[in-house]
Amino acid sequence: MASMETATLEIDATGLHYRQLNTQLREAVNRDGIPSIAIHNVYGQRYLGTDLHQPVEIHIHGTPGNDLGSFMDGPRIVVHGNAQDGCGNTMNEGEVIIHGRAGDVTGHSMRGGKIWVRDDVGYRVGIHMKAYQDKRPIIIIGGTAQHFLGEYMAGGVLMVLGLSLRPGEHHTASYIGTGMHGGTMYIRGELADHQLGKGVGRVPLDEADEHLIADLVHRYAAHFDRDAAEILDGSFIKLVPLSLRPYGRLYAY
Amino acid sequence: MTFSMLTPEFRIERDQERCIACQVCVRQCANDIHDYEADEDWVYSDHSRCVGCHRCVTLCPTGALTVRENPLDFRRNANWTATRLRDIYKQAETGGILLSGMGSDQAHPIYFDHLLLNASQVTNPSIDPLREPMELRTYIGRKPDRLEVSRGPGGLRLETQMAPQLVLETPIMFSAMSYGSISYNACLSLARAAQRSGIMYNTGEGGLHRDLYEYGSYTIAQVASGRFGVHSEYLETAAALEIKIGQGAKPGIGGHLPGEKVSADVSRTRMIPEGTDALSPAPHHDIYSIEDLSQLINALKEATDYKKPVGIKIAAVHNIAPIASGIARAGADYIAIDGLRGGTGAAPTIIRNNVGIPIELAIAAVDTRLRQEGIRNQVSLIAAGSIRNSGDVMKIVALGADAVYIGTSALVAMGCHLCQKCYTGKCNWGLATQDPYLTKRLNPEIGSRRLANLIRAWSLEIKEMLGGMGINAIESLRSNRDHLRGVGLNQGELDALGVKAAGMG
Numbered sequence: 239m240a241s242m243e244t245a246t247l248e249i250d251a252t253g254l255h256y257r258q259l260n261t262q263l264r265e266a267v268n269r270d271g272i273p274s275i276a277i278h279n280v281y282g283q284r285y286l287g288t289d290l291h292q293p294v295e296i297h298i299h300g301t302p303g304n305d306l307g308s309f310m311d312g313p314r315i316v317v318h319g320n321a322q323d324g325c326g327n328t329m330n331e332g333e334v335i336i337h338g339r340a341g342d343v344t345g346h347s348m349r350g351g352k353i354w355v356r357d358d359v360g361y362r363v364g365i366h367m368k369a370y371q372d373k374r375p376i377i378i379i380g381g382t383a384q385h386f387l388g389e390y391m392a393g394g395v396l397m398v399l400g401l402s403l404r405p406g407e408h409h410t411a412s413y414i415g416t417g418m419h420g421g422t423m424y425i426r427g428e429l430a431d432h433q434l435g436k437g438v439g440r441v442p443l444d445e446a447d448e449h450l451i452a453d454l455v456h457r458y459a460a461h462f463d464r465d466a467a468e469i470l471d472g473s474f475i476k477l478v479p480l481s482l483r484p485y486g487r488l489y490a491y
Numbered sequence: 492m493t494f495s496m497l498t499p500e501f502r503i504e505r506d507q508e509r510c511i512a513c514q515v516c517v518r519q520c521a522n523d524i525h526d527y528e529a530d531e532d533w534v535y536s537d538h539s540r541c542v543g544c545h546r547c548v549t550l551c552p553t554g555a556l557t558v559r560e561n562p563l564d565f566r567r568n569a570n571w572t573a574t575r576l577r578d579i580y581k582q583a584e585t586g587g588i589l590l591s592g593m594g595s596d597q598a599h600p601i602y603f604d605h606l607l608l609n610a611s612q613v614t615n616p617s618i619d620p621l622r623e624p625m626e627l628r629t630y631i632g633r634k635p636d637r638l639e640v641s642r643g644p645g646g647l648r649l650e651t652q653m654a655p656q657l658v659l660e661t662p663i664m665f666s667a668m669s670y671g672s673i674s675y676n677a678c679l680s681l682a683r684a685a686q687r688s689g690i691m692y693n694t695g696e697g698g699l700h701r702d703l704y705e706y707g708s709y710t711i712a713q714v715a716s717g718r719f720g721v722h723s724e725y726l727e728t729a730a731a732l733e734i735k736i737g738q739g740a741k742p743g744i745g746g747h748l749p750g751e752k753v754s755a756d757v758s759r760t761r762m763i764p765e766g767t768d769a770l771s772p773a774p775h776h777d778i779y780s781i782e783d784l785s786q787l788i789n790a791l792k793e794a795t796d797y798k799k800p801v802g803i804k805i806a807a808v809h810n811i812a813p814i815a816s817g818i819a820r821a822g823a824d825y826i827a828i829d830g831l832r833g834g835t836g837a838a839p840t841i842i843r844n845n846v847g848i849p850i851e852l853a854i855a856a857v858d859t860r861l862r863q864e865g866i867r868n869q870v871s872l873i874a875a876g877s878i879r880n881s882g883d884v885m886k887i888v889a890l891g892a893d894a895v896y897i898g899t900s901a902l903v904a905m906g907c908h909l910c911q912k913c914y915t916g917k918c919n920w921g922l923a924t925q926d927p928y929l930t931k932r933l934n935p936e937i938g939s940r941r942l943a944n945l946i947r948a949w950s951l952e953i954k955e956m957l958g959g960m961g962i963n964a965i966e967s968l969r970s971n972r973d974h975l976r977g978v979g980l981n982q983g984e985l986d987a988l989g990v991k992a993a994g995m996g
Contacts, residue, residue, distance in 0.1 A: 327777060349718075392767070
């Protein structure tokens with residue numbers, strides 16, 4: 239999906255240390271204002287997409303390393319492969335689209351922007367996501383997630399579609415939303431009560447939820463060439479914190 | 492109201508011959524202790540809520556007020572002291588964790604008070620700092636293993652690429668205190684005083700208020716587990732970044748800024764909705780190992796193009812030396828270590844008083860270990876945790892620190908009277924509060940002048956002490972433990988500190 243007006247800068251990352259690769263990205267984006275970059279042969283280079291201050295779309299071919307898009311503030315990154323741990327760490331704005339799976343703590347403390355994961359994710363995904371004014375981070379996971387999904391969640395939207403589950407198979411994550419005190423989770427499929435963290439409750443979907451789910455599913459389907467109607471045919475559970483002050487009565491004043 | 496077994500901690504004595512019923516005390520007390528009865532033209536005081544902050548005593552124009560500890564003597568008992576009984580009454584009534592503000596008030600050994608400094612006599616000359624240059628400038632950051640220099644037509648040229656350094660005009664900085672835990676005026680006072688003194692202040696984990704961005708060159712910006720207010724502009728603006736792992740007053744635990752303190756302005760700075768609790772998890776959830784720490788250090792370096800030092804703040808705990816070694820090897824530019832007596836806006840009392848080790852022992856252990864491993868040059872060490880005067884600065888530098896952080900001393904300079912009630916948000920001195928009626932009591936111009944005065948005074952004293960030792964640069968005192976002697980310490984303590992007993996040569 240590279241821009242048609244401008245030539246895409248092609249970078250071969252073979253043998254490059256992340257520092258060299260990131261320096262090339264900084265020069266291309268911050269200095270030369272190149273709006274479209276494709277990086278080939280990426281083998282675990284970390285921190286791609288950080289410290290870039292111009293609008294840019296980066297296609298990563300291979301496997302980017304940990305902390306992809308950490309502290310990121312605007313770029314759009316498309317990963318043709320899997321992402322490792324810490325993708326979108328403390329991200330403020332921008333978009334990461336992963337044609338594959340993502341590792342642990344995806345979206346850690348994310349404040350804005352969107353992360354789309356085609357397949358499954360690891361542990362503690364969406365931990366301490368937060369929202370503020372017009373900032374509302376969104377993580378959409380096509381497959382399923384491991385334990386402690388949305389732990390300490392303080393804002394934003396976390397959606398799990400369960401498309402990798404076989405018929406009759408259920409999500410296995412436990413401690414979902416432990417310490418959650420803000421934000422919303424939408425889980426497609428079934429969850430037993432024991433899988434939920436203390437202080438998290440199910441509430442019925444309202445019209446606004448239905449709209450948001452439909453909108454996000456359509457965009458997910460467009461990114462990854464899936465059938466939106468088929469996904470929307472499933473049932474969604476909405477999870478919210480039961481208290482915005484989970485630790486309000488802990489202390490003697 | 493239910494029956495309470497808690498008796499007042501303080502007693503207010505009003506000299507009615509002096510009291511002119513001007514009601515200054517009534518207006519000054521956020522705990523609503525003083526009350527004016529118009530019919531009688533008389534001011535009454537309710538002792539029960541007095542916290543002993545001395546605001547009314549200090550501002551009473553006729554000196555009519557005295558605050559004493561309540562002379563209610565419990566039956567004498569060396570084990571079950573009045574404080575322990577009161578704590579149990581309070582917990583039996585509330586079922587909650589006891590909170591405290593400021594550093595531990597317990598009588599743990601204070602090693603500073605058992606260490607004495609040296610001076611020159613006859614066999615080596617002392618230096619008069621008033622007439623001879625005395626160097627206090629301190630560079631915080633990673634130093635190279637060796638320097639490569641080339642000789643060219645213009646003379647010698649440094650070939651070694653130096654890691655980024657913080658330049659301090661004196662080895663003292665203001666410790667991390669967040670906007671939220673302290674008032675905007677207190678933050679502004681610290682920022683201006685840092686600028687005036689050529690040192691650094693530290694944002695704490697509450698983000699950086701927009702209006703304080705202009706002091707960025709004097710700002711260390713913290714990145715803590717809650718990541719409040721952390722975004723690329725925040726990282727870009729600061730002179731250095733500090734990953735907060737722990738704090739001396741509450742090692743190993745996180746923090747909760749209650750929603751009541753998250754005002755509109757605090758909300759903007761922390762980038763969280765107004766009135767919500769700000770929860771800082773106990774660990775960083777992307778740091779479960781030294782390797783993970785290294786990853787976050789490098790993430791911050793990548794996010795700021797390797798232009799700023801990245802330090803780590805930890806609490807002084809039992810295995811501090813190998814922990815610090817790991818942090819140095821993880822790529823930190825400095826390690827700030829906060830000792831047992833370090834301050835806080837709010838900590839569980841039981842943790843504040845019982846967890847951690849004193850800063851003197853921690854710095855000595857870490858400095859020794861890093862030297863043994865040959866990596867002392869790779870990190871600077873910053874000591875925190877109750878540095879009370881310039882003598883403490885000298886002693887901790889001689890034990891191995893590069894510089895110190897002061898928090899409590901800075902608050903005291905701005906008016907704090909150590910009532911330890913920061914967590915109530917009712918600080919009558921306008922420091923640990925967000926109540927606009929209280930915060931305006933601190934004039935930032937006066938606050939910053941008092942802070943800058945403190946830094947100047949300590950720096951002058953340090954120069955005097957250095958001169959007396961015959962040393963003309965603070966560099967030469969660093970880890971120079973031959974200039975320390977211990978009194979009243981056992982051999983184990985002397986060995987841990989790496990100093991000789993006084994009188995032993």
